Amino acid sequence: MTKAMTGAKMVVQALIDQGVEVVFGYPGGAVLPIYDEIFQQNSITHVLVRHEQGAVHAAEGYARSTGKPGVALVTSGPGATNAVTGLTDALLDSIPLIVLTGQVPTFMIGSDAFQEADTVGITRPCTKHNWLIKETDKLAATLHEAFHVATSGRPGPVLIDIPKDVQFATGTYTEAKQVETHYNPQVKGDIDAITELVKAMETAKRPVFYTGGGVINSGPQASQLLRELVAATNFPITSTLMGLGCYPASGDNWLGMLGMHGLYEANMAMHDCDLMINIGARFDDRITGRLDAFSPGSKKAHIDIDASSINKVIHVDIPILGDVAHVLEDLLNVWKSRGRKTNQEGLSNWWDQINDWRAVKCLDFTQEGKIIKPQYALQRLEELTKKHDRYITTEVGQHQMWAAQYLGFEDPNRWMTSGGLGTMGYGFPASIGVQMAHPDALVINVAGEASWLMNMQELGTAMQFNLPVKQFILNNERLGMVRQWQQLLHGERYSSSWSESLPDFVKLAEAFGAKGIQCHDPDTLDDAIMEMITHDGPVLFDCLVEKHENCFPMIPSGKAHNEMLMGDASTDGAISGAGEALV
Amino acid sequence: MSALKIKKGATSHSAYNLRPNYSDTVERHTLAVLVENEPGVLARVIGLFSGRGYNIDSLTVAEVDHLGHRSRITIVTNGTPQIIEQIKAQLGRIVDVHKVNDLTVEGSSVERELALFKVSGKGENRIEAVRLADIFRANVVDSTLESFVFEITGTPEKIDAFAELMRPLGLQEIARTGVAALSRGAV
Numbered sequence: 001m002t003k004a005m006t007g008a009k010m011v012v013q014a015l016i017d018q019g020v021e022v023v024f025g026y027p028g029g030a031v032l033p034i035y036d037e038i039f040q041q042n043s044i045t046h047v048l049v050r051h052e053q054g055a056v057h058a059a060e061g062y063a064r065s066t067g068k069p070g071v072a073l074v075t076s077g078p079g080a081t082n083a084v085t086g087l088t089d090a091l092l093d094s095i096p097l098i099v100l101t102g103q104v105p106t107f108m109i110g111s112d113a114f115q116e117a118d119t120v121g122i123t124r125p126c127t128k129h130n131w132l133i134k135e136t137d138k139l140a141a142t143l144h145e146a147f148h149v150a151t152s153g154r155p156g157p158v159l160i161d162i163p164k165d166v167q168f169a170t171g172t173y174t175e176a177k178q179v180e181t182h183y184n185p186q187v188k189g190d191i192d193a194i195t196e197l198v199k200a201m202e203t204a205k206r207p208v209f210y211t212g213g214g215v216i217n218s219g220p221q222a223s224q225l226l227r228e229l230v231a232a233t234n235f236p237i238t239s240t241l242m243g244l245g246c247y248p249a250s251g252d253n254w255l256g257m258l259g260m261h262g263l264y265e266a267n268m269a270m271h272d273c274d275l276m277i278n279i280g281a282r283f284d285d286r287i288t289g290r291l292d293a294f295s296p297g298s299k300k301a302h303i304d305i306d307a308s309s310i311n312k313v314i315h316v317d318i319p320i321l322g323d324v325a326h327v328l329e330d331l332l333n334v335w336k337s338r339g340r341k342t343n344q345e346g347l348s349n350w351w352d353q354i355n356d357w358r359a360v361k362c363l364d365f366t367q368e369g370k371i372i373k374p375q376y377a378l379q380r381l382e383e384l385t386k387k388h389d390r391y392i393t394t395e396v397g398q399h400q401m402w403a404a405q406y407l408g409f410e411d412p413n414r415w416m417t418s419g420g421l422g423t424m425g426y427g428f429p430a431s432i433g434v435q436m437a438h439p440d441a442l443v444i445n446v447a448g449e450a451s452w453l454m455n456m457q458e459l460g461t462a463m464q465f466n467l468p469v470k471q472f473i474l475n476n477e478r479l480g481m482v483r484q485w486q487q488l489l490h491g492e493r494y495s496s497s498w499s500e501s502l503p504d505f506v507k508l509a510e511a512f513g514a515k516g517i518q519c520h521d522p523d524t525l526d527d528a529i530m531e532m533i534t535h536d537g538p539v540l541f542d543c544l545v546e547k548h549e550n551c552f553p554m555i556p557s558g559k560a561h562n563e564m565l566m567g568d569a570s571t572d573g574a575i576s577g578a579g580e581a582l583v
Numbered sequence: 584m585s586a587l588k589i590k591k592g593a594t595s596h597s598a599y600n601l602r603p604n605y606s607d608t609v610e611r612h613t614l615a616v617l618v619e620n621e622p623g624v625l626a627r628v629i630g631l632f633s634g635r636g637y638n639i640d641s642l643t644v645a646e647v648d649h650l651g652h653r654s655r656i657t658i659v660t661n662g663t664p665q666i667i668e669q670i671k672a673q674l675g676r677i678v679d680v681h682k683v684n685d686l687t688v689e690g691s692s693v694e695r696e697l698a699l700f701k702v703s704g705k706g707e708n709r710i711e712a713v714r715l716a717d718i719f720r721a722n723v724v725d726s727t728l729e730s731f732v733f734e735i736t737g738t739p740e741k742i743d744a745f746a747e748l749m750r751p752l753g754l755q756e757i758a759r760t761g762v763a764a765l766s767r768g769a770v
């Protein structure tokens with residue numbers, strides 16, 4: 001049976017057929033027909049954001065916390081260009097999004113019409129794929145294909161640009177099951193390569209699992225299989241920023257996060273291992289540090305669904321192209337069928353070594369005096385919230401790294417952060433998206449005051465939709481990470497890294513009708529955090545912290561994993577030579 | 584061994600180029616890319632090369648299967664073995680790309696390019712131009728009393744050689760199509 005309907009109706013129908021419950025968006029001239037259809041239905045909730053960047057980040061938060069694609073709807077021209085940062089963020093972190101943009105009518109495209117922009121041109125490098133629809137008859141099939149492309153293979157954002165006349169015109173609706181696609185990435189890994197990895201695992205003396213966001217993107221099954229594999233082999237495991245939660249922070253084999261601000265034991269294990277098993281990570285420069293000194297003595301295996309990630313920066317010995325869950329299932333089966341062997345003696349020595357590194361206690365700090373250390377604030381936040389059904393988002397900077405170090409994640413999809421792009425302003429709208437997906441959960445955005453101000457307008461959204469998101473702002477009145485780098489690299493010349501003329505955050509919250517809390521005293525911190533948690537509504541928590549605290553451990557740019565700076569280290573001349581040019 | 588055909592021995596490097604003694608040799612490869620004939624697909628391919636800093640020596644594109652809605656893009660590029668592998672993997676993940684073949688490593692192939700040369704001159708030069716054109720099996724497709732347009736087909740090297748010979752004889756303009764290439768033998 002074929003159904004005739006307008007393009008605008010098709011959009012809503014396709015979203016419903018794809019199981020979409022929430023759309024984040026902002027109306028404008030070129031999407032009015034779609035908004036008219038949204039008005040006339042009850043299946044989909046539309047969340048009106050206050051800026052299109054917020055819509056895309058909220059959709060990212062929704063997607064990352066549910067495993068489902070996030071959907072955003074914005075108008076042409078400025079609506080589309082405001083979405084670009086969110087699209088790029090989602091592309092770098094492999095977050096599945098469907099972004100719908102309005103466009104001027106087809107007969108006006110190219111005429112520099114009002115609110116016209118070459119949206120598919122602008123977004124081509126920052127989407128996994130995009131489409132400009134010129135015929136209403138093709139709209140529904142493209143919408144269904146968009147969901148397939150966004151969620152298959154390495155996930156990512158896709159964009160569909162829909163001219164206004166296409167929305168008004170009537171065409172034939174295509175059902176999802178009628179859509180044929182040639183895009184079907186390989187998910188099963190090559191069994192010979194998997195067997196080669198198993199053989200390496202059987203004899204390795206110093207193995208380490210290096211996991212990443214790909215485990216989380218592969219779904220809960222992947223995390224489950226990973227836990228089984230770690231428990232069965234007793235290999236140590238570390239993770240990138242994006243992979244936190246795929247293995248529980250309370251697990252015995254957990255080394256903590258690795259990388260530039262990773263834990264000492266994690267980075268040392270990576271440097272000294274003889275078998276590195278990369279599962280769904282991509283040898284990002286925050287992870288590898290100096291390339292020619294990156295884990296010099298190890299055999300490297302890499303499981304990734306994206307062929308272009310394999311051998312991009314680090315040459316690997318055992319490449320395995322496939323989906324993490326599929327590959328881990330086969331890997332476990334092969335390992336079991338070959339007799340569940342590991343090098344017991346080697347492993348035992350390896351754990352002795354690792355425990356020596358752990359004894360360094362690289363995250364230790366001293367909270368003394370009347371000023372709250374940011375680490376202490378997060379330690380208390382962790383203690384008072386870890387038993388809750390909790391989701392954490394972050395902005396970008398020192399607070400983000402401290403959150404990754406001091407908060408523990410037991411499950412995947414509980415940690416939403418901007419890893420690849422490092423987008424200040426991500427966390428607040430993302431927390432709104434998470435809370436929409438999990439209305440009864442405790443959703444906390446760990447923020448810095450500077451990042452938070454970048455998308456503060458979304459407090460209006462949180463109020464309008466009764467979203468009790470907690471904004472935990474570590475306020476050091478500085479762009480903390482910029483300040484830290486200026487201290488280490490630019491002779492303590494703090495160029496533009498103060499947040500001058502900061503607002504009174506309590507009054508700011510109250511101006512929106514939200515609750516504001518300020519805390520500067522370590523002795524009252526617990527009570528203040530409890531007040532934040534128990535308040536039924538959005539809270540802006542202004543936590544005044546030590547202004548000049550640096551984030552350690554740190555692998556300075558251009559250095560190797562075993563050249564970490566620790567908390568009490570001298571930082572003079574820490575970055576020099578080729579490292580100075582890096583970011 | 585693995586599903587990925589990744590050349591062993593390709594050394595890693597980063598965009599930050601921290602390896603001063605980068606010793607890999609630059610190779611020239613001809614890639615045949617079969618794509619969905621969609622608007623924007625060429626922009627996607629070119630954008631990939633410019634965005635990631637890869638080189639394009641030559642690029643040709645045309646529809647090759649109207650019913651199947653397929654176009655073929657032939658790209659001549661150069662880079663270290665590791666960069667060439669990256670280029671192929673990056674091309675392969677473009678949604679509109681069906682297939683990427685590296686004609687340089689997948690057996691032998693034939694390459695041809697067509698070029699038009701405008702040469703003007705009088706007297707000995709004019710006679711010499713026609714004589715050389717004859718040796719190169721170039722055809723005269725337009726002539727006036729003071730000029731010729733030659734059409735020549737061959738490998739890029741042959742066309743380069745012809746251009747060198749024509750330059751002192753009054754070469755005015757060249758139009759080249761870029762390389763078209765196919766693997767030898769049955770499919």
